[in-house]
Amino acid sequence: xxxxxxxxxxxxxxxxxxxxxxxxxxxxxxxxxxxxxxxxxxxxxxxxxxxxxxxxxxxxxxxxxxxxxxxxxxxxxxxxxxxxxxxxxxxxxxxxxxxxxxxxxxxxxxxxxxxxxxxxxxxxxxxxxxxxxxxxxxxxxxxxxxxxxxxxxxxxxxxxxxxxxxxxxxxxxxxxxxxxxxxxxxxxxxxxxxxxxxxxxxxxxxxxxxxxxxxxxxxxxxxxxxxxxxxxxxxxxxxxxxxxxxxxxxx
Amino acid sequence: xxxxxxxxxxxxxxxxxxxxxxxxxxxxxxxxxxxxxxxxxxxxxxxxxxxxxxxxxxxxxxxxxxxxxxxxxxxxxxxxxxxxxxxxxxxxxxxxxxxxxxxxxxxxxxxxxxxxxxxxxxxxxxxxxxxxxxxxxxxxxxxxxxxxxxxxxxxxxxxxxxxxxxxxxxxxxxxxxxxxxxxxxxxxxxxxxxxxxxxxxxxxxxxxxxxxxxxxxxxxxxxxxxxxxxxxxxxxxxxxxxxxxxxxxxxxxxxxxxx
Numbered sequence: 001x002x003x004x005x006x007x008x009x010x011x012x013x014x015x016x017x018x019x020x021x022x023x024x025x026x027x028x029x030x031x032x033x034x035x036x037x038x039x040x041x042x043x044x045x046x047x048x049x050x051x052x053x054x055x056x057x058x059x060x061x062x063x064x065x066x067x068x069x070x071x072x073x074x075x076x077x078x079x080x081x082x083x084x085x086x087x088x089x090x091x092x093x094x095x096x097x098x099x100x101x102x103x104x105x106x107x108x109x110x111x112x113x114x115x116x117x118x119x120x121x122x123x124x125x126x127x128x129x130x131x132x133x134x135x136x137x138x139x140x141x142x143x144x145x146x147x148x149x150x151x152x153x154x155x156x157x158x159x160x161x162x163x164x165x166x167x168x169x170x171x172x173x174x175x176x177x178x179x180x181x182x183x184x185x186x187x188x189x190x191x192x193x194x195x196x197x198x199x200x201x202x203x204x205x206x207x208x209x210x211x212x213x214x215x216x217x218x219x220x221x222x223x224x225x226x227x228x229x230x231x232x233x234x235x236x237x238x239x240x241x242x243x244x245x246x247x248x249x250x251x
Numbered sequence: 252x253x254x255x256x257x258x259x260x261x262x263x264x265x266x267x268x269x270x271x272x273x274x275x276x277x278x279x280x281x282x283x284x285x286x287x288x289x290x291x292x293x294x295x296x297x298x299x300x301x302x303x304x305x306x307x308x309x310x311x312x313x314x315x316x317x318x319x320x321x322x323x324x325x326x327x328x329x330x331x332x333x334x335x336x337x338x339x340x341x342x343x344x345x346x347x348x349x350x351x352x353x354x355x356x357x358x359x360x361x362x363x364x365x366x367x368x369x370x371x372x373x374x375x376x377x378x379x380x381x382x383x384x385x386x387x388x389x390x391x392x393x394x395x396x397x398x399x400x401x402x403x404x405x406x407x408x409x410x411x412x413x414x415x416x417x418x419x420x421x422x423x424x425x426x427x428x429x430x431x432x433x434x435x436x437x438x439x440x441x442x443x444x445x446x447x448x449x450x451x452x453x454x455x456x457x458x459x460x461x462x463x464x465x466x467x468x469x470x471x472x473x474x475x476x477x478x479x480x481x482x483x484x485x486x487x488x489x490x491x492x493x494x495x496x497x498x499x500x501x502x503x504x505x506x507x508x509x510x
Contacts, residue, residue, distance in 0.1 A: 076326055121328060130325020131503040132453060139495060150488040157463045158496050161454040165417060166326040169399060172418035173320065176287045192282065194267060195289040196296070198260075199335040228338060228358065229263050230331045230369075233271055 051102035051110035054087055059118050061160065062167040076130075076163060077120045080108050082137060086156070089140040093153040132162050192233065199228040257300040262378040264288070264304065268313065270371050284315040291327035297396060303385040305403045306410035317403040320418065324503070337361050393445035397452065397504060409438055414446060417455055453500050460496075464489070 059073045077083040084107045091101045102110060111118070136159040140152060147155065180193035272282050288305070290296035305317050341361035348354050351374055359372045398414040402423055405411075413423035425443040451457040461468050466485060475482060 074328070130323070132499055133325060135499040135502060139499070147492070148488070150485065151492050154460075154464060154489060154492045155496070158454060158460055158499075161459055161463055162323075163326075165419075165454060166323040168419050169320075169322055169417065170326075173289055173322070176289070176318075176320070180287065189283055190285055192271070192286045193289065194264075194271075194286060195331055196260075196264065196267070197291055197331045197335070198293070198295070199338060228335070229260075230334055232331050232334075233267070 045106070046100055047102040047106050048110050048113075050100045051087065051107045052114065054090065055083075055111055055114055055118060062163040072116075073118050074121050075118060076133070076166065080104075080111060080120065083111070083120065084108070085137065085141060086159075089152055089156060093149055093156055130162075133159060136162075195232040197230060199230065256295050257298045258378050258381050259375075260295045261301055261304045261381045262375060264301075266375065268308070274370065282313065285318070286314050286316075287318045287320065289320050290322075292321045292324045292399075293327075294396075297321055299389050299392065299395070300381050300385050302395075302401065302403075302412055303389060304381065305401075306412065309403045309405050309410035310408070312405075315405065319401040319403070321399045323399065334362070334367075390442065391444050394448055394504075395446055397446055397448060406438055407434060409435060411438060416452060419455070448504075450497060451500065453503065461489070 055075075058075060062076065075083065077086075081104070084104050087107060088101070091098070111120075136155055139147070139155050140159075176191075177193050177195075180189070180191045182191075183189050268282075275281060302319075305319060308314050309317060338358055338361050341357055342348070342354075345357060348357065355372060355374060359368060362368050395414070398416050400415040400418050400420075402413050402415075403410050413425065415423055424447070425441065428441045449456065451460060454460055458468050464485065466482070466489070477483070
């Protein structure tokens with residue numbers, strides 16, 4: 001039975017609240033729902049936590065920042081399935097407690113919970129995929145050949161080195177971009193940065209003159225295709241431009 | 252109507268340099284001495300003709316120093332692709348684009364925010380045959396598809412090109428001889444005809460892999476390997492997997508060359 005004398009002093013109770021709730025302790029707890037100690041603990045399953053920890057670890061290793069939103073990191077994987085396969089291989093290569101290894105759905109949900117900060121590149125439709133990553137993934141999946149745990153680890157590290165290398169190239173690109181935006185005290189710039197890229201040819205509806213009256217294949221049609229080339233130029237903070245040039249080409 | 256490929260890309264680079272010079276002139280500025288071109292690793296950007304064009308820009312004093320960087324194949328997503336996403340959505344949403352002028356207008360107004368619309372937007376209808384024009388002047392260079400960085404600068408009035416496999420490498424290759432070049436003959440004497448390819452070039456050498464695995468190549472002496480069973484086991488594993496890793500590398504280089 002708790003008597004008035006045996007109760008802890010108010011300051012102690014406040015300190016406890018401070019530790020458990022952090023800044024929220026400053027709020028008047030009578031207004032908000034009180035959080036119990038149990039609710040403050042991480043309620044997630046250990047498998048989800050493990051999957052999340054792995055995703056965060058990979059993001060720290062070689063994630064790119066999203067071109068449009070600096071707060072979002074893009075991981076160089078085409079699909080959740082591919083990322084999950086690598087996760088399973090990683091778990092196999094380093095012997096861990098298999099009770100902690102997340103299943104595909106759990107892994108997907110873990111990735112989804114980090115959507116605000118980490119996303120996948122998912123660009124297979126528009127971009128050529130990396131042969132090195134694809135071949136390494138095939139090897140890790142282990143079709144005809146069965147690799148030992150140590151051998152898997154070597155393949156995984158080989159792939160990681162490759163991904164780290166591409167991250168390094170991107171950092172170099174960012175460095176160049178920032179350097180181009182800098183100005184000397186005299187107000188002059190020393191570098192210009194020109195980023196050129198072409199968009200996948202889009203087929204329009206405009207009929208092509210002399211296009212023939214039959215189609216040989218999917219790529220050959222009687223319409224004009226176009227190639228849109230954008231160029232992003234940086235020449236100091238004052239002058240950042242986008243130039244779009246459209247070339248009408250035979251496809 | 253024109254064909255795509257190297258000719259088209261070179262023409263576009265030429266137009267862009269001209270456009271940039273004009274726009275800077277309006278602001279009372281001029282082209283800087285150094286320019287960095289950033290491309291993806293596509294064959295229409297990375298070719299001898301494009302390098303010849305860069306050399307031409309150096310030799311006619313448009314720029315003093317040009318750096319050409321290429322991203323690694325399969326990892327070439329850049330900021331401009333986001334803009335392309337807007338354009339392709341706008342094109343997809345249209346039921347019918349009746350003429351080049353309609354397309355031009357669509358591209359001009361595709362972006363909702365006015366300040367993000369293109370500064371210049373125009374079609375190209377004529378492209379010079381640069382391939383034919385540069386053909387007599389091209390030097391033979393094998394495996395130029397492999398390096399990711401190239402630089403161009405002027406030496407005795409001639410443009411010279413150097414390469415680096417990755418941007419993290421400190422020195423440009425080939426190493427210049429320790430002489431002061433006074434004539435074209437001196438420059439041509441140090442010309443190389445192929446890019447040096449070593450095993451594990453895509454991860455910057457086998458030592459990198461060994462270090463990643465926690466194996467210091469310097470400490471892996473015969474005596475150490477014999478005395479340490481775990482070390483010898485690890486080295487055996489590396490030896491077993493090496494042919495597979497080399498085949499991945501060879502395949503990727505081959506596929507890159509085919510593109």
